[in-house]
Amino acid sequence: xRKRNGMLIFWPAYFDQNISRSQGRKLPSKLSAPDxxxxxxxxxxxxxxxxxxxxxxxxxxxxxxxxxxxxVIANDEGHKKKRLMLMLAKxxxxxxxxxxxxxxxxxxxxxxxxxxxxx
Numbered sequence: 314x315r316k317r318n319g320m321l322i323f324w325p326a327y328f329d330q331n332i333s334r335s336q337g338r339k340l341p342s343k344l345s346a347p348d349x350x351x352x353x354x355x356x357x358x359x360x361x362x363x364x365x366x367x368x369x370x371x372x373x374x375x376x377x378x379x380x381x382x383x384x385v386i387a388n389d390e391g392h393k394k395k396r397l398m399l400m401l402a403k404x405x406x407x408x409x410x411x412x413x414x415x416x417x418x419x420x421x422x423x424x425x426x427x428x429x430x431x432x
Contacts, residue, residue, distance in 0.1 A: 357404025
């Protein structure tokens with residue numbers, strides 16, 4: 314791994330509510346969200362106004378089974394990693410809530426179509 318001065322790495326597992334602390338989650342379950350992906354982390358970084366790069370082909374060291382990637386955030390202001398993680402967590406929860414509400418709306422729309430019968 315190349316050295317990145319002034320940059321911090323955040324894996325989706327840090328924010329995933331379905332992962333235990335021993336498996337790599339860094340935040341309390343109240344502040345995390347289920348099924349966090351790299352796309353959700355990107356949206357969270359954009360909403361927080363952070364500069365970032367995406368490394369999609371990387372494997373999380375504690376679970377090397379599939380490549381989930383990570384996001385690298387520029388830390389020009391010298392924030393602690395925990396502070397940036399909390400800023401991202403707010404955006405992650407917002408993005409997953411939007412994803413969930415869109416999924417529920419799609420299911421309701423689909424069930425309404427099934428309920429209508431033609432005569």
